[in-house]
Amino acid sequence: MSDRCPVSKFSLLDPAVQGRPAEFYAALHAESAVYKMPETGAYVIVGFEALSAVLRDTETFSSDIGDNYFQIQGEEGSKLYKDVLRTHGWDHVKTLARTDPPLHTRYRRLVDRVFSIPAVKALTPHIDETCDGLIDRFIERGECEFVSEFALLLPSLIIAEQLGLDTERLPTLKRWADALLDSACRPMPPEELRKTAETEVELQHHLADVFEARRREPRPDLISRLVNERVEGDEPLSMQELQNIMHQLISGGFDTTTSAIAHGLWLLLRHPDQMAKLRANPGLRRGFIDESLRLEGPVQGLMRRTTRSVQVDGVAIPAGAHIIVRYAGANQDPRKFDRPQEFNIERANAGQSLAFGNGVHFCVGRLLARQELDSAFAILLSRLDDITLARELPEPAHHPSLFLHPLKELPIRFKPGRRRA
DSSP: OOOOOOGGGOOTTSHHHHHSOHHHHHHHHHHOSEEEOTTTOOEEEOOHHHHHHHHHOTTTEESOOGGGGGGGGHHHHHHHHHHHHHHHSOOOOOOGGGOOTTHHHHHHHHHHGGGSHHHHHHHHHHHHHHHHHHHHHHGGGTEEEHIIIIITHHHHHHHHHHHTOOGGGHHHHHHHHHHHHHHHHSOOOHHHHHHHHHHHHHHHHHHHHHHHHHHHSOOSSHHHHHHHOOSTTOOOOOHHHHHHHHHHHHHHHHHHHHHHHHHHHHHHHHOHHHHHHHHHOGGGHHHHHHHHHHHSOSBOOEEEEESSOEEETTEEEOTTOEEEEOHHHHTTOTTTSSSTTSOOTTOTTGGGSOTTOOGGGSOTTHHHHHHHHHHHHHHHHHHEEEEEESSOOOSSOBOOOSSBOOBSOOEEEEEEOOOOO
């Protein structure tokens, strides 16, 4: 008889489960690849094949989730947040990840070129230089708090530069990015929710000023392209559209790659045999990146809405249902990945994971994120020797979030190596 806990013993709204979801995912795979959350009525899909099909079927499983974006705050919380935006800033409209084709295609064309293979390749020397510069700040100390001193700063500096935002204001940009995500990821009391909405309004007015400046004097950055470029005769983007696109790019650029870099090192620290293997054979770095994204994906899941009644893995789901496409759960499906909870940087099919999604909503920044991860670990492992955890992490080790997976901290010690030539 199995000693595994039944699914009913877990709640996906529990911060402890959010931080360490492996046992919950294992229970789901043992019982059902589709799970209806008793707390919210949302359907959580974790079967790899089922989820892959769901992500490709945008007609049945729509990314236009309507007002469900604030579902976690309840009806009154959702109204409070929207009232603040409408009164003092700009209400949310749907763009990019919150739309379906053909509207999604219009927005995607505007941003794809910035994150293309040639663009990322041209940016790589600067990413490498940024990695070295960040390490220079702490290497002589022999210790650092890795999340705040490296994992956050590398992607934040790069995305701020690419978007056209002031890198001298990174702490403020981070505060704004956190506000964009918090209201969708964890329940908040009314006063905290109001303050979060007011923080988003601060960002909106800052961006409005930047939009106007780029209309007058365009620069080689994404904001200039968004406010000035037309695609096949399209109308210019409205203020609300511009705000929403930037909302997604800022929140994704600041938080998800930070989480991926931090978890990559945390996995190596917990599995010194795998770190030794990677140091001995740098050619395994791509496999390491694939495996760390599979096992500790920074985006655990996102929302969809059913447009019709449908069956998924034998479970009937009605029209209008809320769906949580749980990428991280699918990436631990034993029917797809042998011994899915093991960390193995030589896993043959780790690159087939759904860490970056699938279908038309495949992550727009995946190429940049992969290059940042590749540069980060190539340089970190060449410059830092004998890396160890400086102290045990707090429990839970992650900030509470229904959809993301942010580590609170990662204090490390190391022996300084030589600077790269």
